Amino acid sequence: MTRNWLIDNQGLFFMAPAMILFAVFVLYPIFYIFGASMYDWDGINEAIYIGLQNYIDMFTDDRVFSLAIRNSVYWTFLTIFPQMILGFILATILTSGIPLQNVFRIIFFMPAIISPVVLGIVWQRIYAPFGGLLADLGREIGAHFLIQPYIADPKIAIFSTIFVNVWQWTGFSMLMYVAGLQGLSQEVLSAAEVDGAGTRQRIQYIILPMLRHVHLTLILLGVIGTLQTFALVFMLTKGGPNHASEMLPTYIFQKAFTLQSMGYASAVAVVLLLIALSASIFQVRVLGSRFTIGN
């Protein structure tokens, strides 16, 4: 390695801090969970090699794991699309020059910056059967359908949790669409208007296709967000009742740190990692990579 090589590759010095952190806290942990997933290990005593047994148990004899997978599918579809649709509608209105449009943008975005820990506790009070906002409101105005065991009923707990997530992240979708709409070429839009395209036609044939990169970014972020959902579920339902609202991250946490099975938790983590990787490879393959890297 000559001095010239180093001068030609100065960029490596600029990259070095990022690469070192990446190696220690991302690359090494990935190898680590693959290794640890082959062991029966409580994190303290000596680990016993058991090959693929953790995976076999997970896929053949683990009701909670299947519930977590089912809930992830619900979560993916029921958060991403409602957030995108509502976010787009809000962005369209809030770039049309109505009064107070910046105030509205701040209001809708606000939940996205608040900790899910805080929101989990607040929404417990909204959902509570006695003294909760929805139940009290239902009794007061006689709308009895509002009195539901929102987070106590295993059938609906996951949907109540998903609803909070949609409330929290719609403002983020809105902001991305606002940024996208402001970046649209005004000439194309005015040309369409001159040619007699109505509002609906302009949205359908020009605006929506031109915002393709925003849609794709939101889908990608939505999938990643789903796969790492933890704090909201942990605070609102603890994954319950009886695991009905369990997600893969809450399950990993419970296995590793409550039940002390670090090996099994690592195996679940490997599955989660593989799902995340295949989702992103699928998106890059099918939808193109431009949107993730922005060039």
Next chain:
Amino acid sequence: MNRRQTAKALAFVFVTVLALIWLVPIIMMLVVSFMPPDQRAPRFGGLLISGVSLQNYVTVFQDAEIVKHFINSAAVTIPSVVLVVIISSLAAFALARLRFFARDIWFYLLIMTLMLPIPTLVVPIFQINKALGMNDTYLGLILPYTALGVPFAIVILRSFFAGFPIEIEEAARLDGCTRFGIYWRIMMPVSWPAVAVVIIWQFMTSWNEFILALVTMNSVDVKPLTLVPLVYSGQFMMRPGPMFAILALITLPVIVVYYLMQRFMVSGLTAGAVRG
């Protein structure tokens, strides 16, 4: 009123109603935190209280040592924001402007981190921290937060840097400016909108991060604010007032930072992540 004005008026009514509904949980958090201690239970989840009192905040500062946890959060968040800005802007500059060995491979490796759900890393990071003696220390959170925040920051900054006119850079080179000089004296000072997005984003994620904090910080003395509701959930279980005062205090700093920085947010996002 013509059709366009009618449509605008309807849209205004629609977003006003929706915005009021949207704010309910946040208003509730504030209202309950001002609930007088003699009120037994709030009605309507806390939207109706019998008076306004600051007693809950007094209780929280006396019983919960909230200042200590606040300092813990700041001691983790501020270094991670500073480190992310420095490390990611250096890397983004190199990726946008320099040629070097295996540049694209480095970039794709880093970007891979964006697709990585953080919960997959809790077990190994817990073990790494244990091996390095960093559990229950600020560093045990600062370093992973920085490592996990850098890739997103690189994406934002790299495309901002890439859009910067190359002629100015060439002129600076002719005048004898080094690569580092171009980065430090030319690129960074004009990149405020993108740096602001990185600061807001990293501040929010570090301040609100939960799962790594939960497994790393076991001693009450070092727990950041996000863990405080869990610490006091037993003590304040029957007293929503003090608990909600804690929630409001956790939320206040992110709202302030967001409010100060939000005007950069849309322009930064336009220039960065969502540029077509």
